[in-house]
Amino acid sequence: MEIWDVIIAGGGSAGLAAALAAARAGARTLLIERQSKLGGMGTNALVHTFCGLYHPDTSRPWAWLNPGVPREIGECMMERTRQTAPDLMGRVYVLRQHPSLFACIADELCAAEPQLTRLSGAEWCGLKPRDNGWQIDLISCCTTQTHQTKSLIDTTGDATGARWLSDDLWIQADPAKLYRPAYVCGLPRVTGNHDENWRLTLGATIVRGIQEHSLPETAAGAAFRDSPFPEEMFVTIDLEAGQAQWDPLDPVKRAGIESVGRHTAMHLWSYLRKHHPDFQHCPPPNLPAHAGIRESARYIGDHTLTGEELEACVRNTDDVALAGWPMEKRENARGPKFRFFDRPEPAGIPAGCLQNARIPGLFFAGRNLSADHEALASVRVMGTCMATGQAAAHLALKHA
Ligand SMILES: Cc1cc2nc3c(=O)[nH]c(=O)nc-3n(C[C@H](O)[C@H](O)[C@H](O)COP(=O)(O)OP(=O)(O)OC[C@H]3O[C@@H](n4cnc5c(N)ncnc54)[C@H](O)[C@@H]3O)c2cc1C
Structure with missing residues (x-):
């Protein structure tokens, strides 16, 4: 000892x-x-x-x-x-x-x-x-x-x-009150100027994808931020996580949010590559080791x-x-x-x-x-x- x-x-x-x-x-x-x-x-x-x-x-x-x-x-x-x-x-x-x-x-x-x-x-x-x-x-x-x-x-x-x-x-x-978990991933090679108008257009593209059922509804919780390095962005996908049933200490619930987070991240990536010119050269996202628990x-x-x-x-x-x-x-x-x-x-x-x-x-x-x-x-x-x-x-x- x-x-x-x-x-x-x-x-x-x-x-x-x-x-x-x-x-x-x-x-x-x-x-x-x-x-x-x-x-x-x-x-x-x-x-x-x-x-x-x-x-x-x-x-x-x-x-x-x-x-x-x-x-x-x-x-x-x-x-x-x-x-x-x-x-x-x-x-x-x-x-x-x-x-x-x-x-x-x-x-x-x-x-x-x-x-x-x-x-x-x-x-x-x-x-x-x-x-x-x-x-x-x-x-x-x-x-x-x-x-x-x-x-x-x-x-x-x-x-x-x-x-x-x-x-x-x-x-x-x-x-039901616990601050929501979120799934964050990194997206390299996102071109464009990422200003307010750019973000509005991006938001509209995502909403359209959800309305057309090309994106899961969880994509509505996605927020994009610039990394300190050029052309790299991080996307944070806030998850309801079953609201009233969410328990961050339950490994089964945690596994559930991991897979919802990954599923949403991969759908967002492939949808934006096709539907937004600034994402067309984006390689697959950098995934986290685990979802974020607030x-x-x-x-x-x-x-x-x-x-x-x-x-x-x-x-x-x-x-x-x-x-x-x-x-x-x-x-x-x-x-x-x-x-x-x-x-x-x-x-x-x-x-x-x-x-x-x-x-x-x-x-x-x-x-x-x-x-x-x-x-x-x-x-x-x-x-x-x-x-x-x-x-x-x-x-x-x-x-x-
Ligand atoms: C999606 C999301 C967005 C956020 N945004 C921001 C932001 O923009 N800016 C900001 O400043 N903060 C933000 N936060 C909050 C912040 O990231 C966390 O609250 C903060 O990192 C907590 O730090 P901590 O050291 O207390 O805990 P953690 O960062 O959770 O570290 C705990 C460590 O303990 C280890 N550990 C746990 N159990 C064991 C064990 N039994 N044995 C060994 N190791 C163990 C874990 O692996 C982990 O490394 C965000 C959080 C989330 C989830």
Whole structure:
């Protein structure tokens, strides 16, 4: 059994930031990830913009919101994509990111940390209290391993540890309200200028395809965005996913949305190749490793961040990170509904959202932190996940 100062389960944007922060502070750190790439939804589900990295006041020049790892990853991405500023989209700043570059940046940053050991293709599959800390079981290449730590950070996005420990430590929204899953794919060699008129024509082409029954109805949920590189676009297909029956923790339901997503993506590709001149040279789409899950289970911490607190830009004495992204609610496949903060100022995320006094030594960050369904619509974005991951590492180090 190996003993670590800090173990982080889940190598998405929150887990990556937590692992870097812990290792840089000198802690012997183990990062466990079931996929081969780090970056979570930002690599494996092809989510392609970093939101929440910048101060929410767009009447002023853009400025980083949270220091440390979120800023460092944002700067690396800007440098490699040759962007000198984020895009101003309506009332928010966003940074276009490339999932392949994000995976490489994550590799390089982790490889530079001698105190950090990273396991890929390793599934965290068990948790027990042990010696005032935790015993972690994982399975990799059909073999099991056991590790021990004083401090554990759960950044799996699914409140995995809480679901093993006790039903009163986690919560999940009503299936009909859960933010919808989506299937994202990359489309290279899309010509044209991609301006507003171009998008209107593209939308009309898709509607016609659905009306003529050449495209499945799920294609109505498709939204196109430019990659940071010329002639590459990403298409995000929001899925109703059976609305009232959707359960992101049910592998059968997940398999269902995977195949609907792929089916829709392939139909869109072949239809647009025939019916839209700017798609005629497009090779088959780059498919994600898995569909994108916006919301599943969350921890119940000492503090549950609410939509009202975010809206009122509440700051607390024990804030450990800042949230600046509006609440972007996606309860159906008809696009987002935004709830903006009252003022162009960030709100605080207190330490209590990342820990629970009943489970000392267990911390949580990213999209499974302690927040209500409304607040999650803001704090689930990758810039904020990085900030809460980094903050969870600092809390874990104090404990270790
Ligand atoms: C379709 C879609 C569009 C989005 N658009 C944007 C956007 O434009 N901008 C933005 O900033 N955010 C966006 N988001 C939100 C954002 O991508 C996620 O909320 C964010 O990436 C969550 O980060 P995380 O680290 O908390 O979790 P994840 O990225 O989900 O990472 C969790 C990691 O844990 C691993 N894991 C889980 N269980 C285990 C286990 N048992 N053992 C080992 N590893 C495990 C997973 O493989 C994964 O890598 C979008 C999300 C979706 C789905």
